[in-house]
Structures are given as structure tokens and as C-alpha cells.
Amino acid sequence: MTLRKVGIIGSGRIGGTVGILLAKAGCEVVFSSRHPDNLKDLAKAAGPSACAGTVDEAASFGDVILLSLPLKAVPELDESTKTALQGKIVIDTSNPYPERDGMIAEDARKDPGGMGSVIARLLPGARVVRAFNSVYFEDLRRTTNRMGEKIGIPIAGDDREAVDVTIELVEKAGLDPVVVGGLKDSKRFDVGTAVYATSASAREIREKLRLKPEGKKKAA
Numbered sequence: 570m571t572l573r574k575v576g577i578i579g580s581g582r583i584g585g586t587v588g589i590l591l592a593k594a595g596c597e598v599v600f601s602s603r604h605p606d607n608l609k610d611l612a613k614a615a616g617p618s619a620c621a622g623t624v625d626e627a628a629s630f631g632d633v634i635l636l637s638l639p640l641k642a643v644p645e646l647d648e649s650t651k652t653a654l655q656g657k658i659v660i661d662t663s664n665p666y667p668e669r670d671g672m673i674a675e676d677a678r679k680d681p682g683g684m685g686s687v688i689a690r691l692l693p694g695a696r697v698v699r700a701f702n703s704v705y706f707e708d709l710r711r712t713t714n715r716m717g718e719k720i721g722i723p724i725a726g727d728d729r730e731a732v733d734v735t736i737e738l739v740e741k742a743g744l745d746p747v748v749v750g751g752l753k754d755s756k757r758f759d760v761g762t763a764v765y766a767t768s769a770s771a772r773e774i775r776e777k778l779r780l781k782p783e784g785k786k787k788a789a
């Protein structure tokens with residue numbers, strides 16, 4: 570498998586946790602936030618293939634970007650960061666919570682294209698994939714659910730290569746990818762859906778979303 574360079578923008582509970590899993594699986598990881606000095610312990614915990622940097626450093630470094638911000642922070646990213654993200658695979662984890670994010674989240678919850686479409690509009694030119702948004706960060710620390718099955722990670726995207734790279738990273742992280750469909754199908758695992766924050770296995774996700782069993786490896 571290819572060695573992946575992953576830039577993490579937003580290295581909190583979910584970005585930090587996924588970043589540790591990827592770094593321990595051999596990816597090179599740059600964690601970033603507005604306060605990179607606060608990320609040194611996280612980078613140390615992730616091991617020798619990880620370090621901390623600025624948001625622009627992570628955006629430039631990564632072949633793949635894990636974008637893991639409160640939704641309201643996405644439009645506020647610097648123009649230099651948005652420019653750096655153009656043409657890159659951007660795996661977005663964000664969820665719309667009006668009490669935290671305000672009106673943008675209220676609008677996002679009503680968007681017929683789900684959060685995938687919202688993020689694609691906010692980051693024109695980025696190869697947006699939705700993944701890791703529906704799993705609670707503490708569940709990821711185990712990577713298996715109470716049945717002992719790997720936790721399933723629903724994925725949605727329109728860019729085939731970007732979806733394939735996301736599948737690879739989900740597997741590297743010790744999780745089970747489930748391709749749900751194109752970017753608009755991200756709505757099927759947005760906040761409030763039957764698979765959201767359940768730590769369901771891939772099998773359970775396919776059942777709940779009525780996906781074909783063989784849908785796992787096929788990009789949209």
C-alpha cells in the first residue's frame with residue numbers, strides 16, 4: 570500500500586483520534602489547529618511519523634486532508650488554506666449542530682444534498698469525501714463494537730480515486746469501510762440517521778441503509 574501523507578486540520582477529539590490511528594498504521598501525519606503549540610503531546614502520542622504544525626503547513630503537506638472542524642469554522646478558513654485544498658482529497662468529518670455552529674448548521678440540516686454538498690460548496694475545487702462523521706471518538710479508541718465486530722465507517726463521495734483512498738485509510742485505521750454512494754448520499758449517515766453515533770458494524774450499516782452486501786468496495 571502507498572505511504573500516505575495526511576494533513577489534519579482540526580486535531581481535537583475526532584481529528585486527533587483518527588490521526589493517531591493513521592500514524593500508528595504508518596501514515597505520515599501533520600496535526601494542525603490555530604494553536605499548534607498545544608498539539609505537541611498529541612503528536613508525541615501518535616509516534617515518530619507524526620508532528621504538529623500550522624493549518625497551512627498541514628494543508629500543504631497532506632496528499633490527503635482530514636478536515637475535522639466545527640462546521641462554522643470551515644467558511645472561516647484562511648483563503649490560503651482554501652487554495653491549498655484545491656485538487657486535494659479532503660475527508661470531512663463535520664456535523665451541523667445549531668447550538669454550536671449557528672445558522673449555517675440550521676441550513677445544512679435542511680440541505681437536500683446533505684453535509685457532503687454543503688462542504689463541497691464551501692471548498693470549491695477540493696475532492697470532498699464524507700467519512701468518520703458518524704462515529705463517536707471514544708468508540709474509535711476501541712475500533713471494535715460490543716459485538717466484537719470492527720466499527721463500520723460509512724463513506725460518500727463523487728471522486729472515485731478519493732473514495733478509494735478513503736477506503737484505504739479507513740482500513741489502515743483498523744475500521745471497516747462502507748461506501749454508501751455519491752456525495753449527496755452522505756445525507757444517509759448525517760446526524761439523526763439510523764447509523765449515526767451507533768458504532769454499528771459494516772454489516773449492520775448495510776442492513777440499516779439497505780445497501781447491497783457487495784457495495785463495500787465499490788466507489789460511487
Ligand SMILES: NC(=O)c1ccc[n+]([C@@H]2O[C@H](COP(=O)([O-])OP(=O)(O)OC[C@H]3O[C@@H](n4cnc5c(N)ncnc54)[C@H](OP(=O)(O)O)[C@@H]3O)[C@@H](O)[C@H]2O)c1
Pocket residue numbers: 578579580581582583584585601602603604605607624637638639640642643645646662663664665666701702703704705706707
Ligand atoms: N467528537 C466526536 O466524537 C465527533 C465524531 C464525529 C464527527 N464529529 C464532528 O467533527 C468535527 C470536530 O469535532 P471534535 O469533537 O473533534 O471537535 P473538537 O474536539 O472541538 O476539535 C475541533 C478542532 O478544531 C480546531 N479548530 C476550531 N476552529 C478552527 C479554525 N477556525 N481553524 C482551524 N482549526 C480550528 C480546534 O483547535 P483550536 O481551537 O486550537 O484551533 C480543535 O483542534 C465537528 O464538526 C463534530 O461535529 C465529532
